[in-house]
Amino acid sequence: MACEPPVYNGEVDPIVCQRWLSDIEGVFERTHCDEDDYIACGTGQLRGQAKDWWDNKKKEIGSEAAKAMTWDEFKTPFLKHHTxxxxxxxxxxxxxxxxxxxxxxHKITxxxxxxxxxxxxxITNEEQKIYYYYNMLSTEYREFMTPSKYETLTEIINVAREREIELKKQVERVERRAHDVNPSPTKKMRTKVTGKKSDAKGGSPNCKICGKGHRGECRFKDKPCPICRKTLRDIWLHHAQKK
Structure with missing residues (x-):
């Protein structure tokens, strides 16, 4: 029990059933379990509908036959029912x-x-395993692979993993370039505000006569208004006197 043998609830799912058999047999091997105890230990991990099936099976064949049953003899009706x-x-x-x-x-493998x-x-050999695995992959993986180069399924799986890492790097590079060309609105606003602050610090002060930023004497101060014919300097002085 220290090896935490898995339980089986009786799912009619061949994959789940086969995985339970493989795991429980792994526990038998690790604990050096006596073959005569396989049935007692294995069926002790059945739950729910799986336990109901075993209880009915024991009644069908008799308790003595159930005790004398080997593990292989157990697996035959067990697999027939659950797969x-x-x-x-x-x-x-x-x-x-x-x-x-x-x-x-990782998931598709x-x-x-x-x-x-x-x-x-x-599928009876490694070549066929490689063939089916290769044809299962999407085009962006297959176009960089040559099935005949690999001798085992493990080799082509590792190549697929390396290709996946490279594809992720390509996507990250494209996203970085797109972000640099089109920064987010927040970054644009921050850049704009920073630029304004820079202008305020290092640019020219606003002229009191024309309102524009420049240094030196205002070239608009003596230019008359086309409507009232007064110069901007006269208008500014007039308002300054009122204040």
């Missing part, structure tokens, strides 16, 4: 039609491996 042929056939079809559509390589477990009669 119906129709469900297994559906998984095989899903494997054949599996395509990479934006998922991470996990799905590929789970479904491939039920295609043993279709």
């Amino acid at each position: 119906p042929k129709a469900v297994v056939n559906r998984i095989k079809e899903e494997f054949m039609q599996l395509r990479h559509k934006g998922e991470s390589i 996990g799905t590929f491996m789970d479904k491939m477990e039920f295609c043993n009669e279709l």
Whole structure:
């Protein structure tokens, strides 16, 4: 129990069922469990509908036959009940039609491996595994791969992971360039305000006569207004005297 053997609730899902069998057999191996105790230890981890099935099975074959049953003899009816042929056939079809559509390589590889477990009669060697994995990948991965270069499935999976990292870097570079060319409104406003402050500090003061920023004598001070014929200097002096 220190190895935390997994429980099985009786899901009619071949992938979940096979994973439970693999995990519980791993516990048997790690704990050096006696083969005579496989049934007692394994069925002790059944829950829900799986336990109901086993209880009914024991009644069907008798308690003595259940005690004498080997692990392989247990797995045959266990798999027949929890991995119906129709469900297994559906998984095989899903494997054949599996395509990479934006998922991470980690996720799509996990799905590929789970479904491939039920295609043993279709995939019998590493070359076929590589072939199906390659054809499952999206174009942006396949265009940089040559299936004949790889000898094992692990090799092409690692190449796909490296390609995924490179694609992410490309996207990040494009986003950085786009951000530099078109900064956010907040950055634009900050730049504009900074520019105004800079002008106020290092630019020319506003003229009291024309209102514009310049240094030296105002060239508009003696230029008459086209309506009242008064110069801007006369108007400014007139207002200054009123104040």
